[in-house]
Amino acid sequence: MLRIGFVGAGNIAQALTRGFIAAGLTKGQKIIASDPFPQIIKNFELLGTQTSSENRVVMEQSDIVFLTVKPENIPAVLSSIRPHVYKRHLLLSTVMGVSIQDIEQTLPPATRVMRVMTNTPVLVRNGASVFVCGSSVQSEDEAITRQLLEAVGTCDKVPESLVDTITALSGSGPAYVYIIIEALADGAVRMGVPRDLAYRLAAQTVLGAGSMVLTTKTHPAQLKDNVTSPAGSTAEGLHFLEQHGLRTALIGAIEAATQRCKQINKEAKEQTSNGCSRN
Known part of the structure; x- marks a missing residue:
């Protein structure tokens, strides 16, 4: 071992x-x-x-x-x-x-x-x-x-040139997803679903959606279209999300986190150089 x-x-x-x-x-x-x-x-x-x-x-x-x-x-x-x-x-x-x-x-x-x-x-x-x-x-x-x-x-x-952006995506990404799960559950609670059940359903929904992308290798946009009926509830919910900039906010979060990674990289490099020169 x-x-x-x-x-x-x-x-x-x-x-x-x-x-x-x-x-x-x-x-x-x-x-x-x-x-x-x-x-x-x-x-x-x-x-x-x-x-x-x-x-x-x-x-x-x-x-x-x-x-x-x-x-x-x-x-x-x-x-x-x-x-x-x-x-x-x-x-x-x-x-x-x-x-x-x-x-x-x-x-x-x-x-x-x-x-x-x-x-x-x-x-x-x-x-x-x-x-x-x-x-x-x-x-x-x-x-x-x-x-x-x-x-x-x-x-x-x-x-190595991709590590900063991947850190912003996968390293920080769970925090973004936890907020999405919490918000989905809060919405369900607001409409009368018990909180424990809302958290469980929201988390399983996120897990299932991710598994669908990985398992079927189908483009996320196609999977989205597959569950969006004309004039249905999903279409109404998606319209609300677009109105309030969810897509833009998530793209911006990756960009902001990447820039912060680059800043931390610069600071760490300076500190490492100074620290090692003293040693």
């Missing part, structure tokens, strides 16, 4: 861990995480894993290491693990705004680095993930990365 480590034991590390264990890729005893915050460590231990307050220990006990920390912490993290990176290690970074080049130039030559963008639905093995290959990765590294990410959802290989 794979020996997996996490430098940073927050939400995404915990979600990936639950997914990997549920998929049978590894066992809790084969996973170790480090984090400076005792409460986060405690939450991770509840998954049946090993923990440590030292990043060094994670490197020593793992072959595959996820860097799951905040961008502002990456200079200190890279400095702490640099003396403990060996040829056996495959590093997968989920750190927003930190490019593969930023990581590679800080670690020993020929370090195998992958950049991964994933989202919290990996917890229920329905994540939407992408990955970018570093300059020193081998074909088997890509195969392992696919094995890990496909065990907890879908995954695609992409150029």
Whole structure:
């Protein structure tokens, strides 16, 4: 079984861990995480894993290491693990705004680095993930990365230039969908449906619609037309949504989130350069 480590034991590390264990890729005893915050460590231990307050220990006990920390912490993290990176290690970074080049130039030559963008639905093995290959990765590294990410959802290989927009879509997207589910349920409650039932029906409706797109491979517009009868209730609802700019708002949300990602990238790059130069 794979020996997996996490430098940073927050939400995404915990979600990936639950997914990997549920998929049978590894066992809790084969996973170790480090984090400076005792409460986060405690939450991770509840998954049946090993923990440590030292990043060094994670490197020593793992072959595959996820860097799951905040961008502002990456200079200190890279400095702490640099003396403990060996040829056996495959590093997968989920750190927003930190490019593969930023990581590679800080670690020993020929370090195998992958950049991964994933989202919290990996917890229920329905994540939407992408990955970018570093300059020193081998074909088997890509195969392992696919094995890990496909065990907890879908995954695609992409150029690094797309990561910001994909982060805005898939990384932030669950938050947009949760608001849509809540709003759909609120509308049903307003019209007399009990709240528990409204939430359940709204969530299942979103899940079913997404499954239809993925399974049938039919264009969403065609699927929309298939349930829109002339002068019917769906047509009336769609007209209301168009009047109030739902489509424009969602497109704008992706654009705004992408621009914020780019801004964070710029700030992270400056901080990484400054932090690494001090080290």
